[in-house]
Structure formats: structure tokens, C-alpha cells
Amino acid sequence: MSPDLSIAETEKEITAEFALFDSWDDKYEYIIDLGKKLAPLDPKYKTDDNRVRGCQSSVWLVADYKEGKLYYQADSDAMIVKGLISMLIRVLSGRPADEIIEARLDFIRDIGMTTHLAQTRSNGLLNMVKQMKHYALAYKIKDPVPSKN
Amino acid sequence: MNVSLTIPKQLDIAAIRQEFPILNREVKGRPLIYLDNAATTQKPQTVIDAIIHYYTHYNANIHRGIHTLAEEATAAFEQTRDAVKSFIGAGSREEIIFTKGTTEGINLVAYSWGRKNINAGDEIIISSMEHHSNIVPWQLLCEEKKAVLKIIPVSDSGELLLDEYEKLLGPKTRLLSIVHVSNALGTVNPVKQMIARAHAVGAVVLVDGAQSSVHLDIDVQDMDCDFFAFSAHKLYGPTGVGVLYGKRELLESMPPFQGGGEMIKEVSFQKTTYNDLPYKFEAGTPNIGDVIAFKSAIQFIQSNGKDRIRKHELDLLEYAHRELEKIPGLQIIGKAKEKVSVVSFIIQKAHPQDIGILLDNRGIAIRTGHHCAQPLMDRFCIPGTARASFAVYNTRYEIDELVKGLQRVVKILS
Numbered sequence A: 001m002s003p004d005l006s007i008a009e010t011e012k013e014i015t016a017e018f019a020l021f022d023s024w025d026d027k028y029e030y031i032i033d034l035g036k037k038l039a040p041l042d043p044k045y046k047t048d049d050n051r052v053r054g055c056q057s058s059v060w061l062v063a064d065y066k067e068g069k070l071y072y073q074a075d076s077d078a079m080i081v082k083g084l085i086s087m088l089i090r091v092l093s094g095r096p097a098d099e100i101i102e103a104r105l106d107f108i109r110d111i112g113m114t115t116h117l118a119q120t121r122s123n124g125l126l127n128m129v130k131q132m133k134h135y136a137l138a139y140k141i142k143d144p145v146p147s148k149n
Numbered sequence B: 001m002n003v004s005l006t007i008p009k010q011l012d013i014a015a016i017r018q019e020f021p022i023l024n025r026e027v028k029g030r031p032l033i034y035l036d037n038a039a040t041t042q043k044p045q046t047v048i049d050a051i052i053h054y055y056t057h058y059n060a061n062i063h064r065g066i067h068t069l070a071e072e073a074t075a076a077f078e079q080t081r082d083a084v085k086s087f088i089g090a091g092s093r094e095e096i097i098f099t100k101g102t103t104e105g106i107n108l109v110a111y112s113w114g115r116k117n118i119n120a121g122d123e124i125i126i127s128s129m130e131h132h133s134n135i136v137p138w139q140l141l142c143e144e145k146k147a148v149l150k151i152i153p154v155s156d157s158g159e160l161l162l163d164e165y166e167k168l169l170g171p172k173t174r175l176l177s178i179v180h181v182s183n184a185l186g187t188v189n190p191v192k193q194m195i196a197r198a199h200a201v202g203a204v205v206l207v208d209g210a211q212s213s214v215h216l217d218i219d220v221q222d223m224d225c226d227f228f229a230f231s232a233h234k235l236y237g238p239t240g241v242g243v244l245y246g247k248r249e250l251l252e253s254m255p256p257f258q259g260g261g262e263m264i265k266e267v268s269f270q271k272t273t274y275n276d277l278p279y280k281f282e283a284g285t286p287n288i289g290d291v292i293a294f295k296s297a298i299q300f301i302q303s304n305g306k307d308r309i310r311k312h313e314l315d316l317l318e319y320a321h322r323e324l325e326k327i328p329g330l331q332i333i334g335k336a337k338e339k340v341s342v343v344s345f346i347i348q349k350a351h352p353q354d355i356g357i358l359l360d361n362r363g364i365a366i367r368t369g370h371h372c373a374q375p376l377m378d379r380f381c382i383p384g385t386a387r388a389s390f391a392v393y394n395t396r397y398e399i400d401e402l403v404k405g406l407q408r409v410v411k412i413l414s
Helices: A007-018 A024-037 A079-092 A097-102 A125-142 B013-018 B045-058 B068-088 B102-117 B136-145 B162-168 B191-200 B248-253 B288-304 B306-324 B352-360 B374-379 B396-413
Strands: A059-066 A069-076 B096-099 B123-127 B148-152 B173-179 B204-208 B227-231 B242-246 B264-267 B272-274 B330-333 B342-347 B367-369 B385-389
Touching: A007 A024, A007 A079, A024 A079, A024 B352, A024 B396, A059 A079, A059 A125, A069 A079, A069 A097, A069 A125, A079 A125, A079 B352, A097 A125, B045 B068, B045 B288, B068 B096, B068 B242, B068 B288, B096 B102, B102 B136, B102 B173, B102 B204, B102 B227, B102 B242, B123 B136, B123 B162, B136 B148, B148 B162, B162 B191, B173 B191, B191 B204, B242 B248, B288 B306, B306 B330, B306 B342, B306 B396, B342 B396, B352 B367, B352 B385, B352 B396
Parallel strands: B123 B148, B123 B173, B173 B204, B204 B227
Antiparallel strands: A059 A069, B096 B242, B227 B242, B264 B272, B330 B342, B342 B385, B367 B385
């Protein structure tokens, strides 16, 4: 998370980083690198309940809610998906529920990763985004006026 | 005058590639290398032209109209039936039923033959290497009829354990529904021998020919199967067309699958009589244009010769096996003695999805995942594989590119 930047600013930052790459290979190498660097998820969270349904790779996502903000942790058995999650966490984690629900996430398109949002059965990125927003919505309903506990 | 009609022993692959316009396109800035032929094959220009020609010149509904267009369309549609009949060695054209694809063919048998003939306690045999479309229809039927589904296990090399098959056969066996060639492993099953054993206990046999019909010579009478289902799009033909072959006496004994136009003789509110074979099973307006174009696909295969195509594909298979095994950490899943040109593999520390995405970046199309055969993946304790499958237009050069791509995948992911 980049606490000083808004969601939109973080998205712009990522887009700018990707603009440096000439080839798809370089982009994916970078994404894989992000995946490798993602903080490992405690195996106790790798349960069926935390699984995001995607056809080909397994993705686990957990959300914590503290002082009106959501904090995400995630993992996957596929490295590119893991890199994509890492970027979603960078953009969304540590934000208030409202901002997460409203987030446009245009950076996915801007860095050329739209194919991972396509309605094929092969990837779970779309489901991952949905799941992150669902968590935000759930906490918003549970805690309509964010408490500072 | 001496006229020699020698057919060259080898195919001119470069010339064949010219017949497939899609092979000229680029993906991610590189020439397309299409190695997902077991999912669907590309189409030669003759097939594409046949579809365009139909809609441009004689689009009409078939069998009913008396005008010229309807006559032309009906004639072309029925010519495909004749072409299919000879392509699979059926005894008569009435035994050829057009469907949407293999899945619909299997479901037709499950609903029509199955509901009439399967009773509580009856046994249906399938195998561990079936596609979901040859599992789920039988599960539904067994649930409805309180029948029992029995499964032939698979060896580590990806072959059916025939001794175990023998043990499953018995007086309660009503049906064997078996895949001819595994889509995930490429294994060719000894169906002729298995059919004879099933018939010996009085069972009916359906063969899922979705993967075999493009690679192997099919002679349904020699094989002696009772039903044979396959799809046009896996043999260079259009999507949305399939064939169900059934022995005439069986088809005649079966109730219709769907009701509607075309399949009836006379309709009154008191009683409806059904049309003769094959129309009894072809309710509604069929996929006329694609069925007509399917004939061009059959002609494409026949003009090149299945034996010559198979020789080329087996050369690619052998080459791919040899070259892929040089990649560190790569393991081929499915090493049956009899295979078609399908190679499934896994690579240590590389998820199949990552392999697929990174190869796509280099313009190489393969299939990754469980290949709609989850029970088979469970058998090998893997979530899925990467699969390269070769067709007549593929080359050793493309396999070299695949190997180079995979070497890079290994490097990036490790």
C-alpha cells in the first residue's frame, strides 16, 4: 500500500512503471517478480472458504478490518496471478470500504492486462476483484459509520 | 499411353499450410503457432468458402420447401450425410444423425436409449479418462434410474487397466461408454477388443470419437460399436456440427430425443407419429450451412489421406516427446504405447496457467488446465497439465519454438 497516495494515484504510478517496458515478456517478468515478492500467506488461511473461484489456479484471499480500513492478504499457486494480486493489494489494501467499492481499477486495462479480466474460464482475476469489493461491501454494511476502535 | 497415378508418400506441409488462412496471422507480434488442435482445429479455405457460398447463393430451409433454393440446400445437406457415412464406414445413411456435437450425441443416447433401457441396479461402465461430457450424462441417468456407474482405472502410463475392465463386466452390465482417444493424454484405447467383451455379456457400447475421428481410420462396422459420437470442428470442420452414428435397429427402437418440426410424420392432438430415421432424431431446423461445409472438411482429410496425415502427426509426436524431455523439470503425463499427437506435461515449479500465458506471449497457443477431465487429473494427483496437440499443418520448427518458449518459461519462473 502507498499510504500517501490515493487509489487513483497508485493506479497511475503502476501504469507509469509499466510504460517503461517495451515487450510483453518484460511486463510478465516484472509481474512474476512481484508475485515472488508477495508476503507469504499463513497456510492456516488456505482454506476452501477463503478460496476465490477461478478455473485453473487456486487463489486465497483474506481481509482484515481495522479502524474503518480493509487490509488484504492473498496467495496463489500460479505466479502471474500472484503478481496481479500483489498489484491489487498495493492499490486497495489499507483503504476505507467506500473507496474500494468505488475503485475503477483502470490500471489493469492501461497496463494491457485486460485479457486477464476476460470471461474465459481460465483465470480468476475478475473474481478476485469482485471478492475484494465484496469484502469491502460486507464491512461497510456491518459498520456503516466506521468506528475508530 | 502410360498414365501413372502415383500418390506421393509424403505430404507437402508448406502447401497444406497455405490452405489455412488463419496460420498467416500474428499473435503478440509473432507468427501464430497453433498447438491447441485437440480443442479445435483450424479450418481450410474450402470449408470457409463452403459456408460463404451457402449463405450467398442457396440459403433456404431444407426438406420442406419445393422451391429451387430449398432443393439445392437439401441436396447439399444430404450429400454431407453420405460423405459422413463413407468417412466412418457406416452401413446406411439413415444411421447418421446430425447433432450439435459429441456432447449432444452422448446426451441423446443417455436420454433416449438410456431412459428406455436402464433400470434400477443396472450397471454402466465408463473409464477414469473420460471427458466430463462422457461422465455427467451417465451420472444423471444413474441417479434417476438408481443404476450404478462403474469406472475402469488407468495405469501410470495412462492406459486402461483391461484386467480391471474384465472384472467390471457382468450380467448387470447394460452399457459401456468409452472414449476412443483420451483428450488429455492422447492414449488410443483398444476399443474393438473392449466392444467384443462388452457384447459378450449383452451390453451396448457407445464410443466417444471426439478425438479419434480426426487421427485414426474409423470403421464403425469393423469396430462393431453400437453408437459412435464425434464433432466436426475437431476435424477441420465448422463448430456446432456433430454426428451420432447408431446401429439402425437400435435407433429404430429408441424414442425421439426432442419433439418439434422435421421429426414428425403426422401430428394431431390425439396422436403423433414420428418420421423415419434419421429425421426422427433431427427435430427443428438444423445447422444447415455448417453441415454443408462439413463435407469440405471430410474431403480435405480424404484428399490428403488419413494414413499420410497420421504418419506426419506421429513424426511430430515422437519429435515433441524427445525434445520436450530435454527440458529440466518437465514430465510428460501419458506415455501410452498407442497415442495420437497429443502431449500433456507438467513442469516443476511452473503452474500450467503461467506456462500458457507466457507461451501466448510468444504467439504459441496451447491448452492448460484440467481438460474437462478432473477425475483423470485426480488420478495423477495434479491440478492440471499443459497440453500441446498437433494437426496436419504443424511442423517440427513449431515444436522447436515451443521448446525454446518453455526453456524461457523455466528460466523466468525458477
